Amino acid sequence: MKAAVFSYPPHVEVNEVESPRPAKGEVLVKVKAAALCGTDLRIARRGHSVIAQDEKRILGHEVVGEVVELGEGVVGLKEGMLVAVAPNFGCGKCVMCAQGLTHHCPESKALGITFDGGFAEYLLVPENAVRQGNVFPLPEGADPVKLSFVEALACVVHGFLPLRVSFRDKVLIYGAGAIGLMFLELSKLSGAKKVWMVDLSEERLKIAEEHGAVGILAEEGVKGKVDSPDVVVVAAPAPRAQMEAIEVASLFGRINFFGGLPPQVREVPIATNLIHYKELVVTGTTRSNNFYFRIALDLLLEGQLDLSYLVTHVLPLEDIEQGLSLMETQGALKVVIVP
Ligand SMILES: [Zn+2]
Ligand SMILES: [Zn+2]
Known part of the structure; x- marks a missing residue:
């Protein structure tokens, strides 16, 4: 599959990489829309302390897509379902996770930062994230581009x-x-x-x-x-x-x-x-968790907020560098990648 891969010295390159397959408990999502955010720009230009010098990472943590394959044992989700994926998840057991504050778990992980993210044709959602409810089913006919930035709204x-x-x-x-x-x-x-x-x-x-x-x-x-x-x-x-x-x-x-x-x-x-x-x-405040993600998603799905004017650019994956430059020069509000 095609993916926008970050590596050091800090840069992002669109490459052909191996398509992931879901193991037990995991979910494979075909990405329909992934929004760029300031964090992506910072990582692309300066790197991130949790990404080691010899590591590569697919960025992108604001993702809407379609479930295309379920790992063994996944319940409550179906192939063909449109979903929004919340990026932050924790160990599921500590005192922070027990309160739903997964973004403050000492073992806190995030898609697009500590795990591969959504600037790719497919996104693999890890078992812990699936179990903690990070895959949110959307109603049929929902617009992936208009919902892609729900994670930013959650923050x-x-x-x-x-x-x-x-x-x-x-x-x-x-x-x-x-x-x-x-x-x-x-x-x-x-x-x-x-x-x-x-x-x-x-x-x-x-x-x-x-x-x-x-x-x-x-x-x-x-x-x-x-x-x-x-x-x-x-x-x-x-x-x-x-x-x-x-x-x-x-x-x-x-x-x-x-x-x-x-x-x-x-x-x-x-x-x-x-x-x-x-x-x-x-x-x-910093980041968000599934509680705020649920509230933000409902605000958009129930039509209480219309934020579609925030999406100023929709670009193919190949043009991600253009999207990053647009953000850098403040030539865009929200750039959405449609792989
Ligand atoms: Zn973000
Ligand atoms: Zn935890």
Whole structure:
């Protein structure tokens, strides 16, 4: 089969590789759509600490496809079924897994990072992932491209729920990429009074404004332009935005540092007295698990959210490098690979 294979020095190459066959408990999925995400770009350009120097890995962890073969003993799934595959799974036994927090299992694994992923014609889902319910059946006729980014939405739901956004809230979001726009849509769905979005790109702010946000150019700063946001999301790798979030948040403000910072940024000076005197709640979230995946999938399947405008490019597997470049230059929101 054809697959986009990562190896060191960091690069991705489309090659012919051996097609996997499902062993006991495993499931083979024919990939219908796999979305590119910032993590794929980071791995493709800089590598990943869990991928050894002599290892190769098929990237891609946001995958929708069709079940084509079941390993011995798999129940609840059928050949021909359309499925979305959640990438994170754990050992299934530790105290984190017991709470469904498989993404914090000390043995946590992820398709497209520690196991081969979905930028290929076929994806093999390992036994532990199948057993933990990572293969989610979809209704017949569901659109793989429109559902491919459900995993990214699951991460956003994970970040969004603890912020408890309601009709009483004004929301400020740093970063108007696909992730920031998902936070915008969830804020609107929850009845937020007003949403401001900050970005470096005028083009991205235009899209945000078309979808109901008030755009603010990052270089102009937000002071004087926002009015005591109750909720602040930092979905951009920007230390300054983290500092500013604390400064502009209202009394009792809730803040989520959603985006990680580059590893060379070890510390960010933050006015902790503002956390104290304004009684702020500052949180961070990372990745997702099957709980948030289920919620995100239902939001899309039940039509509560229409995020199809996020898919700006659909490309064949051969053009994955073009997709990575588009993300790098911010020429795309969501790129979906259809092998
Ligand atoms: Zn991702
Ligand atoms: Zn575990």
